[in-house]
Amino acid sequence: MRPLSPDEDALVRALPRLMYALPRAIDADMVREQRLPLIEWTALMRLSEAPQGRMRMGELALACELSLSGLTRIATVLQKQGLIERVRSDDDARGWNAVITDAGLARLERAWPSNLASLRRHLLDHLDGIDVAGLARAIQNVAQSD
Numbered sequence: 001m002r003p004l005s006p007d008e009d010a011l012v013r014a015l016p017r018l019m020y021a022l023p024r025a026i027d028a029d030m031v032r033e034q035r036l037p038l039i040e041w042t043a044l045m046r047l048s049e050a051p052q053g054r055m056r057m058g059e060l061a062l063a064c065e066l067s068l069s070g071l072t073r074i075a076t077v078l079q080k081q082g083l084i085e086r087v088r089s090d091d092d093a094r095g096w097n098a099v100i101t102d103a104g105l106a107r108l109e110r111a112w113p114s115n116l117a118s119l120r121r122h123l124l125d126h127l128d129g130i131d132v133a134g135l136a137r138a139i140q141n142v143a144q145s146d
Contacts, residue, residue: 022122029118034111039064041115043074044083044108047100054099056089083107 004012027038034041046063047053055063061071075098078084083104089095100108127135 025122026115026118029121030111030114033114036107036111039066039074040078040083041108041111043071043078043098044100044104047084047098048105048108052099053105054087054097057086057096057098060098078104081107 023038030036030038030041042064043060046060047055057071057075058068060075061068064071064074066074075084075086078098079086081103083101085099085101086096087099089097124132
């Protein structure tokens with residue numbers, strides 16, 4: 001077995017720090033600037049991208065990388081704020097869909113500049129000279145290999 005090169009070792013050691021630090025930094029910015037935690041932003045963003053702005057609760061949980069119970073807590077907060085609605089599934093009366101409201105879309109639009117600025121400041125501005133498309137493909141390949 002071939003040992004890690006110094007560059008490979010540095011990458012392997014940096015990734016866990018990135019996976020921990022990046023979401024925390026973006027979340028802190030979003031809470032400070034928008035009073036909207038990153039996980040709530042993520043749920044609204046995923047819903048906004050879904051057909052008719054709706055997703056099954058289980059699908060939304062997967063898209064947000066949350067357990068169903070974790071998403072249920074987030075959905076309750078968003079619903080109380082009028083940013084989403086939960087409605088029975090037309091396909092399966094036992095299932096529930098989350099549906100983004102007009103207020104949810106407007107909230108997402110207001111928060112977007114803060115999210116973008118945070119992403120640039122904490123990640124993208126550090127990638128000058130790097131093949132970003134190639135990096136994105138490599139990360140996707142790693143994520144899909146499990």
